[in-house]
Amino acid sequence: MNLDLRLILPLVIIQGILVLIAVIDLIKRDKSAVRGGNKLIWILIILFASMVGPIIYLTVGRTE
Template sequence: METFDFMLILPLVMLQLILIIITLLDVAKRDASTLQGESKLIWVLVILFINIIGPIMYLVIGKKKG
């Protein structure tokens, strides 16, 4: 059995961590009324538990326009 080379997934893990940090900081500094659904807790849970897709969802649809 071959050993798994973690260096292959390291860029993906780093990308995920960077996205999580950036989006959590953005949620923390925003007023809840500027977020879709007006709930910081929901967005924090989405960001943390839906892996790479969660932070991307926040960046695309999480912020209200205007």
């Protein structure tokens, strides 16, 4: 295995897991339990903001 691939593969796996967890959580939550009440905006942030998007959603996007 190439050295570059061994360095990048764990990051790709972690990003995939974070995106999956954030999307599943977003789907399960009611619209009123999401900050701003707009699930479409949050799904776009999760999917297109790379590794930062799911972290932002999981830390500040949810209301308890």
